Amino acid sequence: MVIVELSDVRKVYPLGKVEVEAVKGVSFAIEKGDFISIAGPSGSGKTTILNMIGCVDRPTSGIVTIAGTPTKDLKDKDLTTLRHDTLGFIFQTFNLVPVLNVRENVEFPLLLGKERGSKKEREEWIDYLIEEVGLTQWAKHRPNELSGGQRQRVAIARALVGKPQIVLADEPTANLDSKTGEQILELMKKINREMETTFIFSTHDARIVNIADHVIRLQDGLVVENVRKGEDAIAATAAEAAEAGQGGRS
Amino acid sequence: MKTLVKIAFKNLNRQKKRSFLLGGAIAFGIMVVTIINGFAGAFAKNIAGNMADLFAGHVFVEGVEKSAKGKPVEVIRDATVLNEALAASRVDSRLVQKRSAADATLVFEGKKANQSIWGADFANESYLKRRLVLKEGSYDDLLAPNSLVLSEKVARKLKAELGDKVLVQLKTVSGQNNVGEFTLRGITHDMGLFSNMLAYASRDDLNSLLALGPEEFQLYGIMLDDLSKAEPARDALVAALKARAQVFELSAAEVSPSGAAGMQSRYYKLNRLAKKESWEGAKYRVFTINDMISQVEELVKVLNSASLVILAVLFVIIMVGISNTFRMVMYERIREIGTMRALGMQRPSVKRLFLLEAGFLATGGTLAGLAAAGLVMLILSLFDFGTGTFFSLLMRNGHLTFAVGPVQAALNFVIVLALTLLAAYLPARKASRLEPAVALRSTK
Numbered sequence: 277m278v279i280v281e282l283s284d285v286r287k288v289y290p291l292g293k294v295e296v297e298a299v300k301g302v303s304f305a306i307e308k309g310d311f312i313s314i315a316g317p318s319g320s321g322k323t324t325i326l327n328m329i330g331c332v333d334r335p336t337s338g339i340v341t342i343a344g345t346p347t348k349d350l351k352d353k354d355l356t357t358l359r360h361d362t363l364g365f366i367f368q369t370f371n372l373v374p375v376l377n378v379r380e381n382v383e384f385p386l387l388l389g390k391e392r393g394s395k396k397e398r399e400e401w402i403d404y405l406i407e408e409v410g411l412t413q414w415a416k417h418r419p420n421e422l423s424g425g426q427r428q429r430v431a432i433a434r435a436l437v438g439k440p441q442i443v444l445a446d447e448p449t450a451n452l453d454s455k456t457g458e459q460i461l462e463l464m465k466k467i468n469r470e471m472e473t474t475f476i477f478s479t480h481d482a483r484i485v486n487i488a489d490h491v492i493r494l495q496d497g498l499v500v501e502n503v504r505k506g507e508d509a510i511a512a513t514a515a516e517a518a519e520a521g522q523g524g525r526s
Numbered sequence: 527m528k529t530l531v532k533i534a535f536k537n538l539n540r541q542k543k544r545s546f547l548l549g550g551a552i553a554f555g556i557m558v559v560t561i562i563n564g565f566a567g568a569f570a571k572n573i574a575g576n577m578a579d580l581f582a583g584h585v586f587v588e589g590v591e592k593s594a595k596g597k598p599v600e601v602i603r604d605a606t607v608l609n610e611a612l613a614a615s616r617v618d619s620r621l622v623q624k625r626s627a628a629d630a631t632l633v634f635e636g637k638k639a640n641q642s643i644w645g646a647d648f649a650n651e652s653y654l655k656r657r658l659v660l661k662e663g664s665y666d667d668l669l670a671p672n673s674l675v676l677s678e679k680v681a682r683k684l685k686a687e688l689g690d691k692v693l694v695q696l697k698t699v700s701g702q703n704n705v706g707e708f709t710l711r712g713i714t715h716d717m718g719l720f721s722n723m724l725a726y727a728s729r730d731d732l733n734s735l736l737a738l739g740p741e742e743f744q745l746y747g748i749m750l751d752d753l754s755k756a757e758p759a760r761d762a763l764v765a766a767l768k769a770r771a772q773v774f775e776l777s778a779a780e781v782s783p784s785g786a787a788g789m790q791s792r793y794y795k796l797n798r799l800a801k802k803e804s805w806e807g808a809k810y811r812v813f814t815i816n817d818m819i820s821q822v823e824e825l826v827k828v829l830n831s832a833s834l835v836i837l838a839v840l841f842v843i844i845m846v847g848i849s850n851t852f853r854m855v856m857y858e859r860i861r862e863i864g865t866m867r868a869l870g871m872q873r874p875s876v877k878r879l880f881l882l883e884a885g886f887l888a889t890g891g892t893l894a895g896l897a898a899a900g901l902v903m904l905i906l907s908l909f910d911f912g913t914g915t916f917f918s919l920l921m922r923n924g925h926l927t928f929a930v931g932p933v934q935a936a937l938n939f940v941i942v943l944a945l946t947l948l949a950a951y952l953p954a955r956k957a958s959r960l961e962p963a964v965a966l967r968s969t970k
């Protein structure tokens with residue numbers, strides 16, 4: 277089942293008097309439950325694409341469909357609700373709320389929307405997630421008392437607390453040493469398998485794409501490789517994609 | 527909302543120094559204004575209280591007769607009807623004093639001064655004995671015949687010293703010129719504006735000069751145990767006196783007229799009635815200390831409005847600081863705002879988060895300011911400023927006193943809160959309008 281679909285998506289940033297075309301017409305589809313890597317060198321458009329999937333930014337043109345909802349005409353309020361209900365975020369710089377402790381950070385997204393389930397269920401779920409990321413002893417600590425890897429674990433628990441269908445992670449390991457980075461990726465992979473949450477993460481590290489079910493490689497704002505494990509390359513080159521008019525699986 | 531409150535509160539603790547400075551500025555403003563309010567609040571009370579001592583009463587009765595020519599003559603020939611009315615009114619009086627008074631010209635070795643003189647009962651007025659602080663001379667000497675007490679200022683003007691004989695020129699109650707010789711036996715401390723109230727002679731001596739009999743007098747002063755009971759006591763006395771004698775009464779429209787006449791004291795208006803009306807025999811007017819000094823209440827209103835202006839000016843300055851700080855805060859926390867927005871926080875909540883923080887700042891600052899004001903007022907009230915100056919009329923026994931009404935304090939708080947929220951509003955709105963992608967990309 278397709279959960280994310282981009283169709284001829286372009287993003288142009290105004291930069292003073294000139295314009296920067298960060299994404300130049302990209303189409304692809306993502307299957308529910310996959311562990312997807314968006315790879316590419318710096319400046320290739322990874323963050324821009326993740327932002328559009330994450331509904332924190334809008335494409336200049338093209339259509340982004342998240343969990344069956346075309347996002348084009350949604351108002352800010354509805355986009356925010358969609359983010360809250362459907363998406364989880366993990367950031368390169370962790371982005372925890374500094375004044376809240378680990379447990380409060382994990383709980384935070386739950387407090388933003390309508391209450392779901394009983395208080396007891398929610399408490400247990402938060403405890404479970406904190407245990408899952410191995411931070412039970414640190415639950416009462418503030419982010420500034422934690423290591424980078426620990427902070428990113430908090431962020432992972434926070435991203436999962438709303439039981440989102442999709443978790444987006446923009447270079448989640450870039451600020452971590454390689455060993456910690458591997459552990460974080462393994463944790464994400466484990467959760468991906470256990471909870472069947474779709475993970476989309478970006479990286480410019482070619483070595484860590486192996487772990488992914490589906491690799492979308494970008495170059496200069498275009499998809500240059502789109503391969504799902506066990507399937508043929510979907511559109512191996514940008515030229516092919518452009519020729520086909522759209523690069524996604526249909 | 528609970529989450530927002532919690533985060534807003536914790537955010538204040540992040541930059542302790544900054545919160546402290548801003549909160550301190552708010553606290554300072556509140557403190558200054560509260561002290562002014564407190565002073566103004568006690569000001570009227572103290573003046574009235576001190577005047578009550580000098581005038582020997584809280585509620586007064588004056589009697590007026592019309593002369594053959596139709597001129598009002600201020601005299602009470604017989605206190606019986608007043609004593610009866612007082613008894614019937616059930617007013618709880620502590621003591622009653624009878625005084626006469628005259629506007630006189632004092633002459634000493636070619637120097638002149640205008641002065642109103644009280645004719646007091648030196649032997650029996652216990653209040654006067656306690657309140658009249660003599661710089662020179664002693665109270666007991668005043669019991670000698672033809673004694674005169676003047677304020678330092680007037681004595682200096684006349685270049686008269688203790689023991690000097692001063693001529694007192696005045697008009698008798700019926701308007702004849704008369705003159706008498708008095709001996710200066712007491713000099714009071716100078717009290718500026720109020721020095722004029724501080725000249726005393728014995729009532730018997732003054733009466734003979736005024737062509738009043740020894741039992742006659744002009745002012746019937748009733749001392750209550752508390753100033754706050756003055757107005758009900760006045761009304762009860764008027765009711766009781768009406769059944770026995772003629773009484774001047776103001777119509778409701780005259781009591782609280784609109785426009786400029788609102789500034790005139792009740793006493794002034796009662797006085798005017800005696801000129802307009804005609805009657806036979808004695809007619810009385812009843813009034814309180816407050817009726818005489820209603821201008822003081824106006825002054826209190828002016829002081830309180832001035833304090834509001836000070837509050838406003840201080841807070842316009844403080845608002846600039848708050849506004850700038852919140853703009854800075856917005857940039858400092860831009861990525862945090864982006865994160866919260868990404869995680870599903872709606873725009874209005876972002877705004878609310880900022881405004882809550884500002885609200886906490888205003889509340890904390892106000893509480894601290896009130897506490898500081900309380901402390902300052904407490905310390906100030908411990909000093910004994912002495913009783914010998916004009917300012918002592920504003921104090922109680924030489925001590926500053928303060929009275930801050932809860933309504934006034936609440937009003938100040940509401941103003942501060944509103945201004946703080948206003949100052950934080952624009953940065954808050956700007957923060958709420960940030961595009962999450964832009965906020966997240968920020969490198970701050």
Ligand SMILES: Nc1ncnc2c1ncn2[C@@H]1O[C@H](COP(=O)(O)OP(=O)(O)OP(=O)(O)O)[C@@H](O)[C@H]1O
Pocket residue numbers: 289290291296297298316317318319320321322323324325480967
């Ligand atoms: N707000 C912006 N204004 C102007 N240009 C921008 C803006 N954001 C991104 N760009 C440009 O768009 C292009 C793609 O940027 P993007 O951040 O998506 O790349 P990236 O693949 O995430 O790179 P990195 O690995 O460095 O994070 C770059 O050339 C970048 O300079």
Ligand SMILES: [Mg+2]
Pocket residue numbers: 322323324446
């Ligand atoms: Mg990037």
